[in-house]
Amino acid sequence: MSEAKANFDLNSAEERLEKRILVLGSAPHTRQISSYAWDRLPESLNVADYDVVILNLEPFLDQNFADNINIERFPSWQHFAKLVFSQGSELIIIGQPTIYIGKNPRINISMWLPPLLPELVVDSGEEIRNIDPEFTYYFKYVRRWFFHRTSNYIPNEYIWTHYLNLVHPQADDLGIRYHSLAQTRFQEDIAFRMKFQALGVAGGNFIDSQKPLAVLRISGDVICLPIPTEISAQEAVDLILQERYKLQFESTPPAWIEAYKLPHELPIEAEIDRCKDAIKQLEKELTAATIRLGEESRFRKLLYEQGEAALEPVVRDVLRELDAQVDEPKQPGKEDGRLIDLKQRRGMLEIKGLTHQLKLREVRQLDQWVRDALIDEDWESKGILIVNAFRNEPLGNRGEPFPLNCIQAAKKSEQCLITTIQLYNALCALQRGELNLEIFWDTIFSTSGVFSLPGLDLLCTNS
Template sequence: MSEAKVNCDLNNGEERLEKRILVLGSAPHTRQISAYTWDRLPEFLNVADYDVVILNLKPFFDQNFADNINIETFPSWQQFARLVFSQASELIIIGEPTIYTGKNSYIDISMWLPPLLPQLVFDLGKEIRNINPEFSYYFKYVRRWFSHRTSNYNIPNEYIRTHYLNLVHPQAENLEIQCHSLAQTRFQEDIAFRMKFQVLSVDRGNFIDSQKPPAVLRISGDVICLPIPTEISAQEAVDLILQERYKLQFESTPPAWVEAYKLPHELPIEAEIDRCKDAIKQLEKELTAATIRLGEESRFRKLLYEQGEAALEPVVRDVLRELGAQVDEPKQPGKEDGRLIDPKQRRGMLEIKGLTHQLKLREVRQLDQWVRDALIDEDWESKGILIVNAFRNEPLGNRGEPFPPNCIQAAKKSNQCLVTTMQLYNALCALQRGELNLEIFWDTIFSTSGVFSLPGLDVLCTNS
């Protein structure tokens, strides 16, 4: 990577300083600066050699990338401390500096900053107000925010604080921070801000007893925290900062009229690009259709965790239809959960429950009452089928017995079949594999008084 010093205007153009700029987290940008991706940091890189460092933290949002990065190549916190407390330095952070990288051993990115940082609240919203004009160009591309700072600060332990201060200045005893807003939420919390730090010679706690104010030993450069943009990539955001803030010249965008001037070798390449675009459009259509089909099929997994009239009950009825039954919607929602007729024209009255505990006796009695009411009021004779997703909030391997003895005994007396939603899920899985005998399945349902059991349906069906 070639490198040049960048001229930056200060003091209304009266003074020009040459700043060395480094970007970590994305590359390439422009040949005028040094830029490296996180997984390709050079061996002898020292961030303190630079005046401006821009950190693109967006790649660390990929957890697999963050876990497997080689943190041994990362700059040390000592280098960042020297950078931050260098005269006129700038450290710009795109993304929240609260990320952990590495797996067995790890680095907390906030360790690169002075150990007195605002606490962040991770929330989201769209309203962005009070944008500092200095960064108005940046917030044209930010339509949502995902965190904001609070008025509270993370207080470091004494060991970290002492080591950091000793590095910055041998007589430093305290650290102070000033935060300035760059953009805010509707409720006036900062989603972007500039920080400056001071190291002091005496503890502020002793100031009351002393007529002498604490001596400021060193003042940091700017540490600027910006949200990740939503309308452009983080890499494009770095380019934007380099252009707008540091006035770097990038290649011009070709004007529209230049399209009329094409070399002969360009034309077949453009035709190839058009063919690729057509193929992509077709693949996108196929992807959309496949995604819809997958959503339709994956809804059956609700059998393993859902509850209620709107979520669990419709899926149970759909599974029973897949298994060959004619299933009617409830005539009176809340009074019964549907009726079915199996392939041999046998009738079943449904009760469907999603529970965080075992089945209760009242559910068995309720279903028995529905069966009796249908027989008396409509001359509709049926078998009660009680389908239960018990302990639904627990992983399947941690769930207890869904049916207590009193429920089993009551089901036997009232000729009810007690079925778990996991058994229905397994039956659907076996059907799709061509391994389920539907005649045996329905014969077992209608011959069971008590707990349904069919070999192969009591162990969760998996992909293996």
């Protein structure tokens, strides 16, 4: 690792005006930037999306706040690494960047910085000298310092290798260049700017090569500033936004200003209130209509669903819409429900959603259920087998749902074979006022084989 003092190429004011800025740790600021308090971070936040990120660490001086903050929403060190090593980026830190936050686990704010940082000593004093002219405006509000940097650098070995690999695949080491922004009486830095260098032997092996390390990538500026003593850190952020990035501010209206309104404001406010009330009413109506639509649209499951949990309940609901009394299965998996129609005729249900034609075993299974109910309960019924065959295919591409052996077996056992498409069309015809329910149920109970009723073989659509 290497260290050097050097002059920094400073971005011009014009370039700073075009930067996308994020503040973490205090809000609100000007509308021209994004800002969030530490306990209000959005889930989707990615600091690498910004050119400038300002960290206000003052809230973490409250130990209770620091211990109980939800660190799960905090940005990752990977995102900060991408930010720091983006061309022209700036990361400004107000406060000591070695604060521990959270509980089980705890994290150190320094993990957001490159894993080669100067050692910071907690101390205090009032003498501040050698202020960089670029930050004269800031140090007008700093009367005391509480930490300073040393010449020792502490590598973060936990993420060292991962960090280098993320910054550049051939990086083997980190270098650091620093510039003092303000010092103590003994020339110790209490504010400083850093640039980091990803070093390595491009195209070679660092261990075997005798080549000098090359600079593979250079970071943007990382600036560390003390928390001001004469204004709050939030006000200091505003000061930086105004002085460094030339952003224009409008003061946030104080609460007492609400008592002073011009006559023309009052009818406009009343109009706004009426609009809000109308919106609330429309939102209620929208919610209710959405619920009703969900209830009605569930019947379309007849055309594509399968199974005990999805298709069978919808089929039973449709039969109820068609004025049948339908009971839930007494023994799920053994029978799919029973019905009694308008003329008190009884039906035993078998409901199938298939990716193929009906199989003979389903016809035989339904016949067994009818026989069992008659023998065990003296419950005489007609077998009604409702099938959604080739359910994964568009309706126009589906093959014949009932093979000849199933039709012959259904005739012998006096079962009615009906498709869910026909059931869907029956419901559609009923809602249009075009279905004679008596004829529909007479046809069901008089059919031995495939159900057929004129008008129910063509798919009911919106046209």
